[in-house]
Amino acid sequence: MKHSRPADIERTSMAIIAEELRQRGMQVPPDQEAVVKRVIHTTADFEYAENLVFTKNAVSLGVAALRKGTPIVTDTNMAKAGISRPGLEKLGSHVMCFMADPAVAQRAEAQGTTRAAAAMEQAAQVCPGAVLAIGNAPTALFAIARQMERGQFPAMLIGVPVGFVNVEEAKEQVLALCRRFEVPAILAMGRKGGSNVAAAICNALLYLAGDMLDPAERGWQ
Amino acid sequence: MKHSRPADIERTSMAIIAEELRQRGMQVPPDQEAVVKRVIHTTADFEYAENLVFTKNAVSLGVAALRKGTPIVTDTNMAKAGISRPGLEKLGSHVMCFMADPAVAQRAEAQGTTRAAAAMEQAAQVCPGAVLAIGNAPTALFAIARQMERGQFPAMLIGVPVGFVNVEEAKEQVLALCRRFEVPAILAMGRKGGSNVAAAICNALLYLAGDMLDPAERGWQ
Numbered sequence: 001m002k003h004s005r006p007a008d009i010e011r012t013s014m015a016i017i018a019e020e021l022r023q024r025g026m027q028v029p030p031d032q033e034a035v036v037k038r039v040i041h042t043t044a045d046f047e048y049a050e051n052l053v054f055t056k057n058a059v060s061l062g063v064a065a066l067r068k069g070t071p072i073v074t075d076t077n078m079a080k081a082g083i084s085r086p087g088l089e090k091l092g093s094h095v096m097c098f099m100a101d102p103a104v105a106q107r108a109e110a111q112g113t114t115r116a117a118a119a120m121e122q123a124a125q126v127c128p129g130a131v132l133a134i135g136n137a138p139t140a141l142f143a144i145a146r147q148m149e150r151g152q153f154p155a156m157l158i159g160v161p162v163g164f165v166n167v168e169e170a171k172e173q174v175l176a177l178c179r180r181f182e183v184p185a186i187l188a189m190g191r192k193g194g195s196n197v198a199a200a201i202c203n204a205l206l207y208l209a210g211d212m213l214d215p216a217e218r219g220w221q
Numbered sequence: 222m223k224h225s226r227p228a229d230i231e232r233t234s235m236a237i238i239a240e241e242l243r244q245r246g247m248q249v250p251p252d253q254e255a256v257v258k259r260v261i262h263t264t265a266d267f268e269y270a271e272n273l274v275f276t277k278n279a280v281s282l283g284v285a286a287l288r289k290g291t292p293i294v295t296d297t298n299m300a301k302a303g304i305s306r307p308g309l310e311k312l313g314s315h316v317m318c319f320m321a322d323p324a325v326a327q328r329a330e331a332q333g334t335t336r337a338a339a340a341m342e343q344a345a346q347v348c349p350g351a352v353l354a355i356g357n358a359p360t361a362l363f364a365i366a367r368q369m370e371r372g373q374f375p376a377m378l379i380g381v382p383v384g385f386v387n388v389e390e391a392k393e394q395v396l397a398l399c400r401r402f403e404v405p406a407i408l409a410m411g412r413k414g415g416s417n418v419a420a421a422i423c424n425a426l427l428y429l430a431g432d433m434l435d436p437a438e439r440g441w442q
Binding site: 005006009012013016017041042043044045076077078080081082114162163164165166190191192193194195196199 | 238417
């Protein structure tokens with residue numbers, strides 16, 4: 001079998017993705033390339049070259065936040081599990097998810113909201129100014145929108161929930177607020193996204209922030 | 222905001238998916254519908270209605286295995302994190318991933334193979350006859366193919382790795398072997414797939430096996 005080393009497989013895959021982007025006439029700005037290519041690597045779906053929207057300097061601002069060790073908060077344990085441990089460790093960062101926290105379940109029950117929304121309220125209290133990575137719940141995005149409206153801002157927002165109900169509206173609303181308040185944001189517009197996409201974007205930023213451009217340096221996963 | 226209860230959102234989403242499948246002229250056999258719809262629910266990608274291949278009676282055989290409490294083994298901790306805990310608990314089943322096992326790293330090093338392949342060897346020793354759910358590594362599928370050739374069979378194979386190198390070949394090879402040895406299998410042919418897709422297929426089967434057809438019964442995960 002050719003290419004049995006994961007680092008070789010990744011290099012070959014990224015070259016194939018770059019070549020197919022070129023063939024399809026999809027032009028990706030150089031500063032966004034590492035993120036777009038990693039999302040396509042994770043999904044094999046070239047639609048993300050068109051779906052992903054970046055606010056001004058989102059990548060360099062996100063990288064700067066991660067270089068300071070800013071923690072990441074996800075809306076699912078699945079996204080948390082997909083974020084590179086070596087990538088976090090190199091920067092002295094860490095990742096948290098509050099979905100399984102009993103306090104979050106209580107808060108959701110008391111407020112008649114979803115656990116995802118309550119988890120974002122918990123995050124805003126416990127670790128304000130984190131990088132928020134939302135791959136699942138539009139209600140998490142609506143909660144973040146309310147936080148921004150009252151003056152609480154994340155270091156960065158990665159907003160890529162997937163779905164058919166309220167998802168597109170949540171992304172549109174939060175993108176407008178991120179632009180208004182100059183919060184760096186990367187969003188997958190439309191229905192598509194997912195915990196895997198949220199993790200892939202975090203990993204692309206972590207690898208840039210940690211100068212881990214060689215896949216062999218990062219290990220496998 | 223309408224539809225703020227997750228169970229309502231899921232019901233509405235599934236109705237939208239069913240209607241769009243109909244509009245697109247995509248006919249899904251009734252026994253495969255729960256799996257196909259859940260994968261589209263997870264990805265918002267209708268291509269899966271055409272990519273997913275089921276061996277004969279794969280769904281009913283997989284459901285029967287899960288009803289007996291057969292454990293699930295994944296090739297990533299991300300897929301493991303995405304599998305429904307209430308779904309597993311209702312059936313007395315559990316999910317394992319050997320990727321972070323130090324013995325697996327040693328085995329991979331000693332044999333000059335990938336950790337994903339070594340993890341499948343570990344699984345075949347520690348819990349033979351499991352439901353194998355592969356969302357990431359084609360080398361895991363090649364390892365399972367070698368196991369089948371020497372007479373070791375999983376209860377079921379969910380084979381949906383994503384990628385650009387060796388992925389399509391691995392799926393073709395393992396599908397042929399599953400058909401030859403009558404191992405129930407669900408595969409996403411082509412490049413697409415992922416840990417999220419592997420988890421979604423497991424969850425669809427768990428919900429069928431546990432008669433958890435009402436989303437409210439399953440809670441929000």
